[in-house]
Amino acid sequence: MEKQIIIFCPDCRGKFDVDKSDIVEDDMLECPLCGAELVVLQEDPIKLRLVDPEEDDFF
Ligand SMILES: [Zn+2]
Structure with missing residues (x-):
């Protein structure tokens, strides 16, 4: 389970x-x-970071 x-x-x-x-x-x-959208920075203990769309890199 x-x-x-x-x-x-x-x-x-x-x-x-x-x-x-x-x-x-x-x-x-x-x-x-x-x-x-959240990025997993660390699994244990769980740390999440908010993805800021303005920080996206457009190649
Ligand atoms: Zn939310």
Whole structure:
């Protein structure tokens, strides 16, 4: 059985849960509440960073 982890969205401050297997360092998650894209900085303990669209590099 997959373990569910509660994620607090740093953008809308809502919470949602994801499978532990979905938490992969450097991988992206999308907040189902506000659609914000979050990058996993660290798996344990979980650290997330909000992706600021204005920081995207367009090559
Ligand atoms: Zn959110």
